[in-house]
Amino acid sequence: MFQVNARLLYNKRIKKNCHEMALSAPQIAKSALPGQFINIKVTDGLEPLLRRPFSIHQIYRQDGIKILYEAIGKGSKALARRKSGESLDVIGPLGNGFKLGRGPGAGGRRHVLVAGGMGTAPLVFLAERLAEAKNQKPKTKTLVLLGARTKDDILCEKEFKELGCEVRIATDDGSRGFKGYVSELLKDELNAIRYPLSAIYACGPTPMLKEISRISQEYDIPAQISLEAHMACGIGACMGCVIKTARNALRATEYEYKRVCKEGPVFEASRVIWD
Ligand SMILES: Cc1cc2nc3c(=O)[nH]c(=O)nc-3n(C[C@H](O)[C@H](O)[C@H](O)COP(=O)(O)OP(=O)(O)OC[C@H]3O[C@@H](n4cnc5c(N)ncnc54)[C@H](O)[C@@H]3O)c2cc1C
Ligand code: FES
Incomplete structure (x- = not known):
């Protein structure tokens, strides 16, 4: 688990209120497994106080991570306003993801x-x-x-x-x-x-x-x-x-x-x- 200042590479709306964001976070990108998530401090201020969790959607060009998110409330709407070049305080990768090749049925075809x-x-x-x-x-x-x-x-x-x-x-x-x-x-x-x-x-x-x-x-x-x-x-x-x-x-x-x-x-x- 790492806490990093991740540079925002891009943040774009892809449809309706659904957005895609890529962050530069080499340590997280290198260790992340499918099903794990990151916890993002969505603004530089105190509001909202709590971080917001988002699944790792894809690894982006080896050193980056992508998230796919819906702007539905205070935190995710603030995230949608962030611009490329800015830094975000991110913790990850967090949690236990999908077991591949382990666990019941996972080794099947x-x-x-x-x-x-x-x-x-x-x-x-x-x-x-x-x-x-x-x-x-x-x-x-x-x-x-x-x-x-x-x-x-x-x-x-x-x-x-x-x-x-x-x-x-x-x-x-x-x-x-x-x-x-x-x-x-x-x-x-x-x-x-x-x-x-x-x-x-x-x-x-x-x-x-x-x-x-x-x-x-x-x-x-x-x-x-x-x-x-x-x-x-x-x-x-x-x-x-x-x-x-x-x-x-x-x-x-x-x-x-x-x-x-x-x-x-x-x-x-x-x-x-x-x-
Ligand atoms: C492990 C994990 C992975 C997630 N991955 C994604 C993802 O990849 N993409 C994505 O868009 N969202 C994801 N979420 C949900 C995302 O964290 C919430 O939508 C976000 O925190 C809402 O924050 P907000 O301030 O915008 O909304 P708020 O103003 O806090 O709430 C807006 C609405 O969303 C509901 N909500 C808030 N937090 C959650 C939550 N954790 N789970 C379910 N409903 C919630 C509230 O009840 C309310 O109806 C994930 C949540 C978890 C726990
Ligand atoms: S959110 Fe605190 S223990 Fe899971």
């Missing part, structure tokens, strides 16, 4: 990435690392299911296709692809698929992740899910971001609290206890 809205951000980095692994033997395949409200809200379709992923779209209003939630599309795909799947990796709104956890149990496919929580410190000190998890996969009655910022944000879906 066929992966499914399920993205809901801004949950797409960390999955591009994950798809890049899976694509690198793909060049080794045995060959792996990656299917990406992208969920969005409308066709205008779909994110990163081109990036996934350029990485050789097979992409399917779900929109809530049916303006493109499957009409309905991306979790329903996942069920459709699992029913249609004729080859064994290794693992599901998902990021998106909490109700979507809850449904994906249920589906992964129904179909007996291991899933890794990236959770969001309101964070105060972001480094495991305040216990403000805890979730309930099963202590042991076989005895779900015994539970323990885990910090989304420290033990997560990525968890094995089968361990998360949804209240």
Whole structure:
């Protein structure tokens, strides 16, 4: 974990209130793993006081990191106003990301990435690392299911296709692809698929992740899910971001609290206890 003054390389609106930012942060870029995040002090002043967490979206030209973010509140709107050349106080990489080649199903050949809205951000980095692994033997395949409200809200379709992923779209209003939630599309795909799947990796709104956890149990496919929580410190000190998890996969009655910022944000879906 590093705390750095990262130079802002660019900050641009890509659609609606969705922005992409690249920061020069060599130490973070060199050690970051898919699913990890950074905690940004979005202004130089005291307002807002708390840092804001954002997933690492991609590594940019080896020494930089990209984030993809929605300007929705005070902090993210302040971030959208920052200009290239300015410096931002950034801590990262933080948390535990997706387990590649480790954990249940992770060493398999066929992966499914399920993205809901801004949950797409960390999955591009994950798809890049899976694509690198793909060049080794045995060959792996990656299917990406992208969920969005409308066709205008779909994110990163081109990036996934350029990485050789097979992409399917779900929109809530049916303006493109499957009409309905991306979790329903996942069920459709699992029913249609004729080859064994290794693992599901998902990021998106909490109700979507809850449904994906249920589906992964129904179909007996291991899933890794990236959770969001309101964070105060972001480094495991305040216990403000805890979730309930099963202590042991076989005895779900015994539970323990885990910090989304420290033990997560990525968890094995089968361990998360949804209240
Ligand atoms: C590990 C992690 C990774 C994240 N990655 C991304 C990312 O890649 N791109 C992105 O756009 N956002 C991401 N978020 C969410 C992002 O941190 C919040 O949107 C941001 O902090 C909101 O700050 P704000 O001051 O703009 O909004 P606020 O004014 O604080 O809140 C605006 C709205 O956003 C909701 N909100 C605030 N913080 C969170 C949060 N942590 N999780 C869910 N809802 C929240 C509030 O309830 C409110 O409805 C991530 C969050 C976490 C915990
Ligand atoms: S935000 Fe403080 S422990 Fe997670």
